[in-house]
Amino acid sequence: MTLSQVNTENAVKAVPAVPRPAEPAHVIKDDAEAIAVARRLAAEFVKDSAKRDRERIWPVAELDAFSQSGLWSINVPKAFGGPEVSYATLAKVIEIISAADSSIGQIAQNHLGVVAAIRTVSDPAQQKLLFAEVLKGTRFGNAFSEFGSKRAVDFETRFTDAGDHVVVTGRKFYSSGALLAHLVPIVALDDEGRAWYAIAERDAPGLTVIDDWSSFGQRTTLSGTVLLDNVKVPKTHLVPGYKGYEVPTADSAIFQIIQVAVDTGIAQAAIDETVAFVRTKSRAWVDSGQDHAWEDPYTIQAVGDLTLRLHAAQALLEKAGYAIDRAVLNPNADTVAEAQIVTAEAKILSTEIAIAATNKLFELAGTRSTLAEHNLDRHWRNARTHTLHDPVRWKYAILGRYFLNGENPPLHAWS
Numbered sequence: 001m002t003l004s005q006v007n008t009e010n011a012v013k014a015v016p017a018v019p020r021p022a023e024p025a026h027v028i029k030d031d032a033e034a035i036a037v038a039r040r041l042a043a044e045f046v047k048d049s050a051k052r053d054r055e056r057i058w059p060v061a062e063l064d065a066f067s068q069s070g071l072w073s074i075n076v077p078k079a080f081g082g083p084e085v086s087y088a089t090l091a092k093v094i095e096i097i098s099a100a101d102s103s104i105g106q107i108a109q110n111h112l113g114v115v116a117a118i119r120t121v122s123d124p125a126q127q128k129l130l131f132a133e134v135l136k137g138t139r140f141g142n143a144f145s146e147f148g149s150k151r152a153v154d155f156e157t158r159f160t161d162a163g164d165h166v167v168v169t170g171r172k173f174y175s176s177g178a179l180l181a182h183l184v185p186i187v188a189l190d191d192e193g194r195a196w197y198a199i200a201e202r203d204a205p206g207l208t209v210i211d212d213w214s215s216f217g218q219r220t221t222l223s224g225t226v227l228l229d230n231v232k233v234p235k236t237h238l239v240p241g242y243k244g245y246e247v248p249t250a251d252s253a254i255f256q257i258i259q260v261a262v263d264t265g266i267a268q269a270a271i272d273e274t275v276a277f278v279r280t281k282s283r284a285w286v287d288s289g290q291d292h293a294w295e296d297p298y299t300i301q302a303v304g305d306l307t308l309r310l311h312a313a314q315a316l317l318e319k320a321g322y323a324i325d326r327a328v329l330n331p332n333a334d335t336v337a338e339a340q341i342v343t344a345e346a347k348i349l350s351t352e353i354a355i356a357a358t359n360k361l362f363e364l365a366g367t368r369s370t371l372a373e374h375n376l377d378r379h380w381r382n383a384r385t386h387t388l389h390d391p392v393r394w395k396y397a398i399l400g401r402y403f404l405n406g407e408n409p410p411l412h413a414w415s
Contacts, residue, residue: 013210015224017203020182025137026070027081031089037069038093042100049101050375053382056219059104063139063180063222066097072108073134075115080131087254087328088321091261095317098265099272102382103220105262107177110142113255113413114185114197114239119328120251121243129236130199133183141181141202141209143172143226153412157228159188159198165234168198172226178202178209179222186228187241199237206231217378217385245411248336250327253343255413257320259389260343263350264317266386267310270357270379275303277365277376299364306360309353316346337408340415344395351392354383390414 028034045062052059066072074090076082090112098105118130134140146155157170168188178184184207185197200207206229213223244251282293290296320343327339358380362369369376398415401407409415 013212014208015179015211017201018180018182021064021068021137023068023137025068025073025135027135028070028074028083028085030083031085034071034074034083034085034089034093035096037071038096041066041069041071042096045097045104046100050378052101052220053103053378054375058180058222059101059107059220060180062101062104063107066104066108067139068137071097072111072137072139073115073131075112075119076131076134077119077127080127081135082131086321087257087324088318091257091317091321094258094261095265095268095314098262099268100265101220102262102266102269102386103218105265106218106221106386109255109258109262110144110176110185111140111181112258113251114140114142114199116254116328117197117241117244117251118239120249121240126236126239130239138182139177139180140199141175141178141184141222143175143178143184143186143228145172145174146170147173147225153414155187155189155195157186157188159190159196159233159238162232165232166198166238168200168228168231168233170228172228174223175209175226176221176223178226179211179224181222183237184209184226185239186226186231186233188228194240194242197239197241198231198233199239200228200231200233204231204233215385217381217383219381245413247331248327248333248408248411249331250324250336250339252409252411252413252415253320253324253327253336253339256340256343256347256390256415257317257324259386260313260317260320260346260350263347263354263383263387264310264313266379266383267313267350267354267357270354270361270383271303271306271310273376273379274306274357274361274364277361277369277374278303281368282364282366293366302360302364306353306357309349310357313346313349313353316342316349320346333408336411337402340409341399341402344398344409344415347390348392348395348399351387354387355380358383 159166208227323339327335
């Protein structure tokens with residue numbers, strides 16, 4: 001294995017870091033408030049979501065409102081001053097935000113996953129330090145995945161011990177949220193090949209974030225390339241992430257359920273757009289004998305079918321959240337496997353309904369729904385892009401092995 005070569009010529013394209021918030025973030029008091037705040041924010045985020053996608057406008061003000069609202073600390077444990085809401089509630093929050101703007105929903109994904117990992121693997125002193133940052137409104141980005149490695153689980157980024165700090169070198173991609181983060185958790189290997197989260201300051205010397213995300217979907221997730229050229233990270237911010245996968249923990253299911261919530265939100269948005277367009281803009285088909293498109297019996301049947309499948313995905317998403325709650329409170333092979341399995345089931349249904357709903361939108365709404373002025377294709381582009389995380393064909397295999405042969409899912413972040 002060779003280390004990634006850092007191309008320092010790209011440093012001229014670096015995006016400057018943003019300052020931490022001037023005022024402490026709000027702290028949510030309970031699950032009901034978390035849902036209420038999410039709905040209030042979503043009502044604002046949806047207003048310019050099509051424009052942000054079309055023109056690739058960074059959601060700067062929206063992201064500040066999101067993290068300052070307290071929703072980025074909802075899984076901080078009560079023992080450290082956090083709300084510690086149910087993971088069913090956390091998933092619903094991400095679903096609601098993603099229905100308004102799925103890019104914004106995805107930006108919080110790795111932040112919340114890292115918060116969960118800190119609870120699982122960090123000692124009390126590190127938890128106190130890092131949770132205090134989160135409660136103040138500090139945002140974690142991510143520098144996890146790598147572009148050229150053989151498999152997603154293969155990392156070339158490494159760190160070396162330098163006394164009270166470590167030095168990280170490597171190159172990352174798919175770094176959602178890194179552009180406007182305050183801290184950047186970097187997955188890096190030690191000399192034994194174990195993966196840690198080295199949480200660096202966003203403006204640390206040698207850490208360069210480049211705005212080069214060119215996907216046709218999830219266009220404003222603040223992703224891109226992260227270059228790491230001898231970046232110093234204090235050991236207080238070196239989190240032993242590998243411990244979350246040495247024994248059964250809920251960490252993998254938590255990362256997965258947030259993915260599911262994003263896709264479920266996209267499906268909800270597509271169905272909402274379908275209903276609104278059919279009710280206000282579409283014309284009745286010539287052979288239907290009806291005056292309005294919303295009276296078309298085939299359209300009625302299709303909307304009913306889509307809504308039914310969405311509700312099934314939402315029900316499994318909620319069920320998965322409660323299974324994760326049980327696994328967090330009592331982590332063992334059985335509770336963790338249950339959380340992984342139900343989350344995998346939810347992942348399958350959410351993927352299928354997100355793709356189906358975003359595709360069916362055009363069939364039911366008609367030709368005028370494809371006009372650029374509506375930008376409705378963003379829902380399909382977002383669904384197609386985001387559902388490529390953790391392929392569903394392997395989720396079916398996980399379910400079959402579990403129910404047929406009693407084989408628990410593997411312990412890693414993609415399961």
